[in-house]
Amino acid sequence: MPSETRLLLVVPSRSVPWNLSDDADNHHRMPTTLADDRPDDDLVRRAAAGERDAFAAIYDRYRNVVYRFARLMSGSDATAEDVTQEVFVTLMRTLPRYESHRAGLLTYLYGVARNVTRNRLRRDRRFVALDAAVEDTPSSADDPCAAASRAQQLAQLRRGVLALPSRHREVVILCDVHGLSYAETARVLRAPIGTVRSRLNRARQVLATRMRKAESPGHASEACIERCVV
Numbered sequence: 001m002p003s004e005t006r007l008l009l010v011v012p013s014r015s016v017p018w019n020l021s022d023d024a025d026n027h028h029r030m031p032t033t034l035a036d037d038r039p040d041d042d043l044v045r046r047a048a049a050g051e052r053d054a055f056a057a058i059y060d061r062y063r064n065v066v067y068r069f070a071r072l073m074s075g076s077d078a079t080a081e082d083v084t085q086e087v088f089v090t091l092m093r094t095l096p097r098y099e100s101h102r103a104g105l106l107t108y109l110y111g112v113a114r115n116v117t118r119n120r121l122r123r124d125r126r127f128v129a130l131d132a133a134v135e136d137t138p139s140s141a142d143d144p145c146a147a148a149s150r151a152q153q154l155a156q157l158r159r160g161v162l163a164l165p166s167r168h169r170e171v172v173i174l175c176d177v178h179g180l181s182y183a184e185t186a187r188v189l190r191a192p193i194g195t196v197r198s199r200l201n202r203a204r205q206v207l208a209t210r211m212r213k214a215e216s217p218g219h220a221s222e223a224c225i226e227r228c229v230v
Contacts, residue, residue, distance in 0.1 A: 012119055037059070040105040048095040055095075059088055062106060065178070066113045072173045073117045075162040083120060086114050110174065110188040118166055122159060160210045168203035 002116075036043070038056035041062075063084055070083035090097075090112050096156035098108065161172055174185045175196075186193045 041100050042094060044098060044100065044105060047092075048098070056155060058076070058091070058105070062086070062109055066109055069110065069113050069173060070179065072158075072161060072177060073114075073166070073169060073185075074121060075158075077211045079117075079120060083113060083116050086116050090116070104136050107184065107187050111190070114170060114188065122167065156211060156214045157207070160207045163210075164203055164206060168199050168206070170206070171196055172203045176204075 014127050027047065037053075038057065040058070040061075043054045043058050047058060067080050067084045071077065071080035072081060074083070076134075087109060091109065098105075103111070161169055164172065170189070171185060173186060174180045175182070180188070182193050182196050185196045
């Protein structure tokens with residue numbers, strides 16, 4: 001997975017990279033332990049045997065990924081925190097039954113996070129509005145007008161992603177934000193690759209139309225969402 005995940009909106013005469021995950025919350029600034037370079041399979045085996053430091057290493061390695069996925073799916077910091085906690089509680093409970101040959105650990109965690117988030121949203125029966133905390137604060141080094149415009153566009157894009165049906169939102173987040181391939185996303189969703197492609201294309205079309213209307217009311221400017229890495 002790329003170290004910096006971005007959703008790119010390409011508009012006439014410019015290409016603006018918008019990071020919808022790394023700057024959207026302060027969860028990644030939480031204190032972390034020293035990096036543990038042991039393979040996932042080794043950590044899982046040890047954690048399943050009851051080694052607490054191994055489970056802690058898994059949590060430290062993947063908590064931010066799970067949080068960002070849930071954050072973009074729900075639009076809520078509080079929901080993302082709850083989902084992250086539930087995902088790792090579920091992992092702890094199911095570790096003895098986890099089979100690495102069926103799915104890598106990260107793929108498995110994405111699948112659990114997806115199910116937990118969808119259940120949470122279904123239970124709430126509403127989408128929580130974007131928290132005010134996700135709005136970008138322009139840097140003093142930026143041109144004030146340009147920074148304000150970028151912050152507005154980023155907020156519009158986040159709202160656009162949040163407004164998508166969940167089946168379209170999750171493929172945008174997995175492919176365009178988290179950088180998963182079609183095949184990896186298909187494994188997470190347990191769906192055919194063709195389904196992933198069609199949902200992603202539809203989601204990009206909807207986002208492009210909404211952003212086009214938001215940026216240039218009354219004008220049919222060209223816009224498209226960059227393809228996800230395959």
